[in-house]
Structures are given as C-alpha cells and as structure tokens.
Amino acid sequence: MTPTEFVRRALGYALGLGMPAAVLSPLFTGARDSFPLSTYPMFAQPRGQPTLYSVVALEADGREARLPPSLIGTKEVLQAKVLIQHSVEAGPEAMAQLCADAAARVAAAPGFSDARSIAIVQRRYDPVDYFVKGPTPLAEQRLFECALSPGATAPAPR
C-alpha cells in the first residue's frame, strides 16, 4: 500500500465510519438536541395535558380570534410558539412588549376591525379530548391584556 493510498483509506475510515458514529452518538452520550446532530425528540415525547399559550384579539362582545404567527411577529408557527413562551417566562415587561407589538400589527391588519384589545392567554388541554369530546380547556387564564391602538405603526416582523 502506497502512502497516498494509506492516507485515502484512513480518511475513508475516519469519515465513512466516524460521521455515522457521530450521528448515533447522542444515544450514548446523553447529549442535548442540537444541529446537525440531533436526538430527534419531536414525535417521541409523551404530551400529556400540555399548557399552551396564545395571543388573541378580543372583540367588544367577548368573542376572541387567535392571532396568526404573522401578527405575532414571525412567519413560522413554531417560532411564534417560542416567542410567546419566552415572553411569558420573561414576565410582565416582556408580555407588555409582545402585546403592544401585536396590537399595533392588528390595528394595521385587515379583518380585525371589531377587535378592542389583545390578550395573552394560557390554556391547559387534553389534546385528544379537544377533538373527540369538544374544545373545552381543562384550565384557562388570561395572563396579560392591552388595548388596541388604532392608527399605530406596525413594528417590523421578528
């Protein structure tokens, strides 16, 4: 075997077996989910009765409409979930900011002309029961509410 061939073979072994071993490594190291080496937890975790946060527009008669991610400040639903959750965890100041930003976007958006205020809501559900028995939450709490500001300038999407 020539030195060049030896190096090629060594590289082949190192990468050809090393890369798959790295992909498998979270199974043995207990490493946290990362990228591109992942523990792939997405469909694996039991969900139980999760608490979900949402931002809603409240109308004068008490009806509410869920705000889509674009009015919360992102295009992606998962990113919207993270934005709301971070704000809730960070406390009233962060919730006030999220609420005010959403209120300004809603004021400038079509389809929310009856909205009077914006609220950040926490609800606990049994997800299967929601669809099989009916959409009643197990628990519900309004965490923050802010008034709509007509004519406000919508902040840039986050």
Place this chain on the structure above:
Amino acid sequence: MTPPLLRALDRWLFAPVPRERLALLRLAIGGYAWIYLLARARDLLAPAQFPASAFAPLGIVSLLDAPLPAAALYAVYGLSVLSGALFVLGAAYRSVAPVFALCLLWVLSYRHSWGMIFHTDNLLVLHVSLLALAPAADAYAYPRRAAGGDSLHNGWVVRALCLVTCAAYVVAGVAKLELSGIRWAGGSALREQIAYDALRKIELGSVHSPLGPWLLPHRWLFAPLSVFSLAAELLAPLALLGGRWAASWCLGAWLFHLGVLATMAIVFPYPLSGVAFLAFFPLERWFARATRRTSG
C-alpha cells in the same frame, strides 16, 4: 495479518463505485441544497430581524455569544448561494465544496439558533458535508476536466451517505422507545402527538391538517400506524443490504414522511423529494438508461 472481519469491512466500505455515481449524487444533493437555499431565502434571513433576547446558539453557532450583524448574515448567505452554484457545477471543487458545506451548515444552524430546532435539515447538511470531502466532481463537471486518481477507492463516500441516513432514522426510533417505552407502539402516543400538533396550530392561529383530527376518534388505527413508523425507523439498517431491501426501506421511509405530512402538515422536504435516498441506488445505470432512451 488482517483479521477476516476487518478485511470484510474493508471490502464493504471500499467497494468500487463508478465516479459517475458520485457525480450524480453531487448534482442531485447539491442541486437540491442550492434550490432549498434559494427557496427559503426569506426564512433563512429572517433572524436579521429577530430580537437578540431570543438568540439560543447551537451546534457550530455556539461559537458566538451574540447574534451576527445583519450584514454578516447576508454575506454568509450570499457566499453559500455562490459556492453552492459552483458545487453543483463541480467547478474548483476541492476548494469550493468544503466552503459550501461549511456555509450551508452555518446558515442552517444559525436559523435553528432561535429557540426552535427544526429537524428537517439534518440529513441534508450531513450529506453535503460528506460529498464535499469526496472527489465528486470527477465526472459531469463544468468546466470539464480530466478525471483524477482512481475512483475505485471512493466507495466509502456512498457507504457513508447510506450509513448516516440509516443512523439518523435509528436515533429517531430509539428516541421514541427511550422517552415513551414500548408503549409508543401501542398507538396512544402517536394519537396524542397528532392531536397535540393540530391543537397547538389552532391555538397559534395557524393551519393544521384536517386529516389528523378526523382520524382521532378511530383509536384502533393508531397502533398499526405506530408500529409502521417505528419499523420505518428502527429497521433502517436493512437498507444497507442493498437491492430490494434498500428499495423497500426507502419506500417505507418515504411513506412515513408522507403520513406525517398528511396527518400533521409537517413537511420533511428532503426525504419527501426522494433525494435523501438516492445514495442507495445505482444512479449511473438509471442515468445511462434514461440517456439511451432519450437519444433514441
């Protein structure tokens, strides 16, 4: 004296692979990555406007303490698009390919560094990285150049692409067993997952698949679906046997992703496109056959 097992491993890992197959994999996987970068441009550049407080660096981006300035993000993205085009063409491959692989890894890792990891891009990055370290531009490259070295020792690249694919599916399958136990195969965990996914989308004012909630009252369906999902993941190594084994597993894995799309509206574009599974097949023979057919 080499032990027989090591000799067998050596023969398997370095089984001859025509340089045309590596080149076709470069065209398909690199082409997919390049189009993907362009198609997701808005989304990949969105972090330029995210609040710094949401920055949660992971992987290679953990080198940073704070988000990049917007100009730097745009510059790395631009470099990834440019090097991606050259990667697909096979131009200046030895120097450009690692740059593209690194840029792709960076751009996607950076996008995932804002509190939410999307698991749809992992295989793509790993596949591009492997191809970038291999002589995958010895054929079908522009500008055309003389093939370098002997291609018979490059079989490890194709093996590695297949091994990495199988490993990712096995990890996903084992994660289900680790976090939920064998109960996962009973169906209730999958049923709960589909319900949870639709519910969180409703709560966030987004679109959910109507099929998932429609299936939920039919509890009996979920055990066979769960067993199928687990099998698609845990039996991935069978694909390494090649031939019909590989074709059957690839079809099973593709159907699994189709099921995820249908019931949860979650798109895994790389496997769904089929490109993620190409390394299991003799592409050069398909290509030659197709060329013969089109040339009459």
